[in-house]
Amino acid sequence: MATPHEKLADSLQVLKALQDQHIAVFQTSVLPTLTRVHQERLVRAGFLKQVIRGWYLPNNPEDGDGDSTHWYSNMEAFVAAYATSRFGNEWQLSAELSLLKHSGHTSISKQLQLQSPKANNQLQELPHGCSLFLYRVSPDMLVPGRAPSESGLLLMPLPEALIRSSPTFFTQHELAAQIAMRRVDISTLTARLLEGGNSVVAGRLVGALRAVGRQDDAEQLAGTMQAAGYVITESNPFQRLLTQIAGRANESxxxxxxxxxxxxxxxxxxxxxxxxxxxxxxxxxxxxxxxxxxxxxxxxxxxxIEGYRVSAELIEKVRNGAWSPLTNREDRNARDAMAAxxxxxxxxxxxxxxxxxxxxxxxxxxxxxxxxxxxxxxxxxxxxxxxxxxxxxxxxxxxxxxxxxxxxxxxxxxxxxxxxxxxxxxxxxxxxxxxxxxxxxxxxxxxxxxxxxxxxxxxxxxxxxxxxxxxxxxxxxxxxxxxxxxxxxxxxxxxxxxxxxxxxxxxxxxxxxxxxxxxxxxxxxxxxxxxxxxxxx
Missing domain, CATH: 1.10.3290.10 (Fido-like domain)
Structure with a gap:
């Protein structure tokens, strides 16, 4: 009869096999190898943590309940996997959050909004005070050319995100807006504005282009919109003089x-x-x-801190009864000595x-x-x-x-x-x-x-x-x-x-x-x- 250590080692072997397939978020209903017995065993030992019903993330058993590190590092990947499971590829991140990602903003946004024709205007609570709002939009509101971020979130293309963002974005996220306006392709932006007939938005973006130092592009956008019969009233959405950025506009x-x-x-x-x-x-x-x-x-x-992964060595320690949730003192002392x-x-x-x-x-x-x-x-x-x-x-x-x-x-x-x-x-x-x-x-x-x-x-x-x-x-x-x-x-x-x-x-x-x-x-x-x-x- 298998010992508890051997049973846990078997469950860890299943978890490792899934991680080796680069599966980072576990929806148990579509993973037949991760049975209920394995789930419960891994959760009890601290190697899995439930996010919402039926969805789990791998976990470091040494982390306390209040430790948010692992959740923050996997939150966006979880949201992307969850949205894809529910909506296929018929969803996108909101315009403002898409702009933050395009601008190199790396901090975690604790409240995310996803848009989909299949959504139901539902708020989904997530760990550590985070949440996900699933906002229902008409099918024509899905932007062509959506592309995944590094974490898998489907972003609106930069020009469309600028057009759809609210004027307050330029004051609440001034740096992100400045970088976005420096990087946007003027030809694509102009074409999108002409397609939608967005004269008010065009006036705001002309002012924003001028504020970030793109004078020629501002004149080009205004002149093209006027030539197409639109009345443009230029307005600067930034509330103060910007610190100008050196280097190329298309720089990282x-x-x-x-x-x-x-x-x-x-x-x-x-x-x-x-x-x-x-x-x-x-x-x-x-x-x-x-x-x-x-x-x-x-x-x-x-x-x-590094992310936590199940290793073959850890599985063998568990199987042999040599594993403890606490760091091995001998190994820790050796690391400390070499660090010193x-x-x-x-x-x-x-x-x-x-x-x-x-x-x-x-x-x-x-x-x-x-x-x-x-x-x-x-x-x-x-x-x-x-x-x-x-x-x-x-x-x-x-x-x-x-x-x-x-x-x-x-x-x-x-x-x-x-x-x-x-x-x-x-x-x-x-x-x-x-x-x-x-x-x-x-x-x-x-x-x-x-x-x-x-x-x-x-x-x-x-x-x-x-x-x-x-x-x-x-x-x-x-x-x-x-x-x-x-x-x-x-x-x-x-x-x-x-x-x-x-x-x-x-x-x-x-x-x-x-x-x-x-x-x-x-x-x-x-x-x-x-x-x-x-x-x-």
């Missing part, structure tokens, strides 16, 4: 987004750092001595670069650009040597999606990372203020999240490299400030509000500049922390 929307964020946020950072202590240049030896004295308190854990070693080696490398920049009066951003990739390699080389990671993991930027625990912000797709990282380097090199390089360099780096792991540690190395080469002290993001730190990054990533993050970092800079070095690791009330012995260099 993700690149355009981070360029505008940088331009729009830098003044706030400068304001918050107005009173932060900035010392006169000191010899490299004295600076490196101060950095070394802060090393122990500076070590910190990564904030990134990698951190120590990377700290040495960053410190050496700071010394060269200060001694030789190099441009910090240019030196960073040349050296940065070796920071990542150095951080994880010990884990490769120990066999915890594969050598291929050191190859470069991530090739898979990545999600941040309990955050609405979802980093850009892997393909976008290849465009965003050179753009970040360009922004750093063009920036004159060291506090802006430090704060926005840190923020934009974690916004992009270029690696599967290590993003938090690398972004703080980047921040301190820019701080110390700009006259500020090496500054520790403390355990006591961790909640505020994560919340501030989420505010900046999801809502475009950099003020909390700039205030937090400038406050830590001021506090730790005034604190004697020998006391930084000794006084909890200072906002610092004492690291465990394993992080010692």
């Amino acid at each position: 929307p993700y690149v355009q987004r981070i360029q505008v964020m940088w331009s729009g946020m830098r003044d706030e950072v400068i304001t918050r750092f107005a009173d932060a202590p900035r010392r006169a240049p000191i010899p490299a030896e004295a600076l490196l001595s101060d950095i070394a004295a802060r090393y122990i308190a500076d070590a910190y854990h990564s904030l990134s 070693k990698g951190y120590a080696e990377t700290h040495k490398r960053v410190s050496a670069l700071i010394g060269r920049v200060v001694s030789d009066e190099l441009k910090p951003a240019s030196a960073f650009r040349s050296d940065f990739f070796q920071w990542y390699v150095t951080l994880f080389s010990p884990s490769v040597t120990a066999g915890i990671l594969k050598a291929g993991d050191l190859a470069g930027y991530r090739s898979n999606p990545v999600f941040i625990r309990n955050a609405l912000h979802v980093p850009p797709a892997p393909e976008a990372v290849r465009d965003c990282m050179p753009a970040l380097m360009d922004l750093l090199e063009a920036e004159e203020h060291p506090a802006v390089r430090a704060v926005l360099g840190h923020f934009i780096f974690v916004f992009i999240h270029p690696y599967m792991d290590g993003n938090g540690r690398l972004s703080r190395f980047l921040m301190n490299y820019m701080l110390t080469t700009g006259g500020y002290p090496w500054t520790i993001v403390t355990v006591q400030s961790r909640s505020a730190y994560l919340a501030a990054l989420e505010q900046a990533s999801t809502y475009g509000n950099i003020r909390p993050f700039a205030e937090l970092i400038s406050g830590l800079v001021s506090l730790q500049a005034a604190e004697p070095v020998e006391r930084i690791t000794q006084r909890p009330e200072s906002g610092s922390w004492t690291a465990p012995p394993s992080v010692a260099p």
Whole structure:
């Protein structure tokens, strides 16, 4: 008779087979291998979680009930699968949500609206306060040329989405609207407006084109509509003067987004750092001595998280009775030890670069650009040597999606990372203020999240490299400030509000500049922390 461990292993084998077929969302009525017995067994063990009746997602058994990470990372894929199951291909995302996707907006929208002739104006409640409204439209409201997003949501084409969006979109989602207006093909947009006879909408879009710097295209659209007999009254739907985006209009929307964020946020950072202590240049030896004295308190854990998948090794552990929902202590200790070693080696490398920049009066951003990739390699080389990671993991930027625990912000797709990282380097090199390089360099780096792991540690190395080469002290993001730190990054990533993050970092800079070095690791009330012995260099 099979033991409970063997039965669970059998159920996991079924789950793994489905995942190997790239099935991420499970509708049990169409998956005969995922029987009720397997469902119940996997749910009890924490490997499956019900979304709504008859629909499940794979789950990490270590996640608590309140952990939203896995749901946010799979919500759009679930909605796409659910809509396709109910409506076939006769559905589309609303115009406003389609525009957000076209503009490189990556944060999770907790309320989604789908349109379909087969819908029934029903609100479907989803986990973690999310919902899906199924809005009934006439068949002629389905837009030809709908195309799936990366998660499978069927989007309206950009011109049609602009025509159908409400005027308030331009003020409520100014950056998304600006990027959309820069990217839209003027010929296709004009043809769609002529087909629908949308003179009022045309007047609004003429004004929007002019606001984003497309003067010739605005004149072309207005002239063509007037030549066709339409009366155009131009109006600018943006309520304020826009920060103009450099580069090509057809450049990656993700690149355009981070360029505008940088331009729009830098003044706030400068304001918050107005009173932060900035010392006169000191010899490299004295600076490196101060950095070394802060090393122990500076070590910190990564904030990134990977998706959870069933592996053959896990199945065997379960079958043999060796599996526990808790991480294996031995494995965890080995990982921690290699992480500590990698951190120590990377700290040495960053410190050496700071010394060269200060001694030789190099441009910090240019030196960073040349050296940065070796920071990542150095951080994880010990884990490769120990066999915890594969050598291929050191190859470069991530090739898979990545999600941040309990955050609405979802980093850009892997393909976008290849465009965003050179753009970040360009922004750093063009920036004159060291506090802006430090704060926005840190923020934009974690916004992009270029690696599967290590993003938090690398972004703080980047921040301190820019701080110390700009006259500020090496500054520790403390355990006591961790909640505020994560919340501030989420505010900046999801809502475009950099003020909390700039205030937090400038406050830590001021506090730790005034604190004697020998006391930084000794006084909890200072906002610092004492690291465990394993992080010692």
